[in-house]
Amino acid sequence: AQSVTQLDSQVPVFEEAPVELRCNYSSSVSVYLFWYVQYPNQGLQLLLKYLSGSTLVESINGFEAEFNKSQTSFHLRKPSVHISDTAEYFCAVSPHHSQQNTGFQKLVFGTGTRLLVSP
Amino acid sequence: KAGVTQTPRYLIKTRGQQVTLSCSPISGHRSVSWYQQTPGQGLQFLFEYFSETQRNKGNFPGRFSGRQFSNSRSEMNVSTLELGDSALYLCASSLKAGTRSTDTQYFGPGTRLTVL
Numbered sequence: 001a002q003s004v005t006q007l008d009s010q011v012p013v014f015e016e017a018p019v020e021l022r023c024n025y026s027s028s029v030s031v032y033l034f035w036y037v038q039y040p041n042q043g044l045q046l047l048l049k050y051l052s053g054s055t056l057v058e059s060i061n062g063f064e065a066e067f068n069k070s071q072t073s074f075h076l077r078k079p080s081v082h083i084s085d086t087a088e089y090f091c092a093v094s095p096h097h098s099q100q101n102t103g104f105q106k107l108v109f110g111t112g113t114r115l116l117v118s119p
Numbered sequence: 120k121a122g123v124t125q126t127p128r129y130l131i132k133t134r135g136q137q138v139t140l141s142c143s144p145i146s147g148h149r150s151v152s153w154y155q156q157t158p159g160q161g162l163q164f165l166f167e168y169f170s171e172t173q174r175n176k177g178n179f180p181g182r183f184s185g186r187q188f189s190n191s192r193s194e195m196n197v198s199t200l201e202l203g204d205s206a207l208y209l210c211a212s213s214l215k216a217g218t219r220s221t222d223t224q225y226f227g228p229g230t231r232l233t234v235l
Contacts, residue, residue, distance in 0.1 A: 036226070043123075043209055044226040090162065106152070106175060107211075107224060109162040 002027040002093050006110035013117055015083055021076040021113045023065075023091030030096035033074040034107070035065055038088045047089070050074065086117045121146065123212050123227035131233045137198040140230045144191050144212030150174075151193040152224060153185060156207040165208075168193055197232075205234045 003026045013019045025031065032051050036044040048059040055067040065076045074091060091110040124143045132138050144151050153165040164177040168187035185195040191212075197204055207229045213222035 034223075043125075043228040044211075046223060046225065049223060092162075106164045106167065106177075107154075107162075108164070111161045 002029075002031060002095065002108045004091050004093055004108055004110035006091055006113050008113050009111065010114045010116065013081055013115070015117055015119050016080045018079050019077065019081050019085075019115065021089050021091075021115065023074045023076065023110060025072050025074065025091070025093050027072075027093060027095070031093040032096060033065075033067060034092045034094070035059075035063070035074070035076050036090045036092060036109075038090065038112075040087075044090065047076070081115070081117045083117050083119065085115060088112045088114050123210055123225055125208075125210050125227040125230050127230060128228065129231050129233075131235065132200050133235050134200055134202060136200050137196065138200060138232060139194055139196050140208055140210075140232070142193045142195075142210030142212075142227060144193070144210075145225055148212035148214050148225075149191050150213045150222065151187055151191065152211045152213075153193070153195050154209045154211065155179075156209060156229070157205070162209070165195065200234045202234050205232060207231050 005024045007022055034049045035047040037047045038044050047063055048057045048065055050057050050067045058064045063078045065074050067074050090112045092107045094107050123145055126141045150169045152167040154162050155165055156162045165179055166176045166185050167174045171187045182198045187193045209226050209229045211224035211226045213224045
């Protein structure tokens with residue numbers, strides 16, 4: 001079984017400041033890692049994902065996350081945030097395909113971190 | 120390419136009623152998963168369908184059921200509604216399942232169900 005911990009329920013930050021949203025996971029098998037963003041009254045949008053290869057992954061809007069296997073972490077960072085980044089961010093894991101039953105695509109989510117960017 | 124669509128977007132029901140929610144996946148996607156999002160429990164997996172078959176089910180009572188049609192569209196049904204069923208129900212689709220790589224799940228906007 002997998003579990004995801006997002007210790008910070010809310011992170012307030014000023015515009016143009018850097019931010020880090022923390023994510024730690026627990027799993028007895030290899031996993032894939034995801035960050036999703038949810039704007040008010042909307043569904044989830046994929047921000048970035050780690051499947052394999054380089055441990056540093058980037059999104060098109062300036063976010064990046066680094067997979068750290070030894071620390072079982074996948075923290076999300078952005079060097080300079082905008083007001084429009086205000087949203088809730090969810091870290092999620094799914095078991096590696098070698099561990100999946102056929103057709104099993106379950107995502108396990110953290111409780112979310114609300115990023116509040118103020119002027 | 121159109122994204123995942125869910126209908127209706129908002130729904131108000133009373134206790135004891137039943138409800139059916141609909142999800143149309145991205146064209147070509149064959150796997151559909153459902154999640155429930157509440158302030159108290161967060162995002163929880165309900166079930167996943169692939170090729171009209173339920174592949175896995177989360178820890179929800181039998182009042183929650185679903186199905187998938189041959190065109191990959193999916194519906195979920197909740198019978199005998201309870202106040203605690205008030206939530207945002209999210210549907211996600213992915214390209215294929217049971218392959219040698221994982222598939223990214225793309226989410227719809229959700230259906231917000233309020234049970235009075």
